[in-house]
Amino acid sequence: MTSSRANLTDFEKSIVDKAIEAMQFAYCKYSNFKVGAAVVCEDGEVIIGANHENASYGATICAERSALTSALTKGHRKFKLVAIATELEDPCSPCGICRQFLIEFGDYKVILASSTSEQIIETNTYGLLPFAFTPKSLDTYEMESEQRNHSDEKH
Ligand SMILES: [Zn+2]
Secondary structure, three states: EEEEEOOOOOOHHHHHHHHHHHHOOOOOOOOOEEEEEEEOOOOOOOEEEEOOOOOHHHHOOHHHHHHHHHHHHHOOEEEEEEEEEEEOOOOOOOOHHHHHHHHOOOOOOOEEEEEOOEEEEEEEEHOOOOOOOHHHHHHHHHHHHHHHHHHHHHH
């Protein structure tokens, strides 16, 4: 599953570079663990994010959610790719909250990268969070509820 950055397309490499560059904007005075992210929106716009910690630790926001909320604020709702980078030589995987946040917007490519090695992991949002609870779960619930109500009316 781990491979080398050399296997990526030139475009994907450039997005990984942007994620690594975004690490400079981390505000991580408590952990010193810098994370950068770059998300490619459906129209091709690339938006970066970094992790921003807080003295109230629970208020911390991760880099990938930071990138996505910036993109969402600009009106984007569909994404093609997100690259996430840390200093760990083995690419680091997003936390549970971020996996949930990423999959809200469907299935798209995820590249986990390192600023200190050429190692990468290529996956997608569903690969990060199998059996996910998504907007489709709520749509299905609504549909099934309607069907049950209709069958009740017939009796
Ligand atoms: Zn996270």
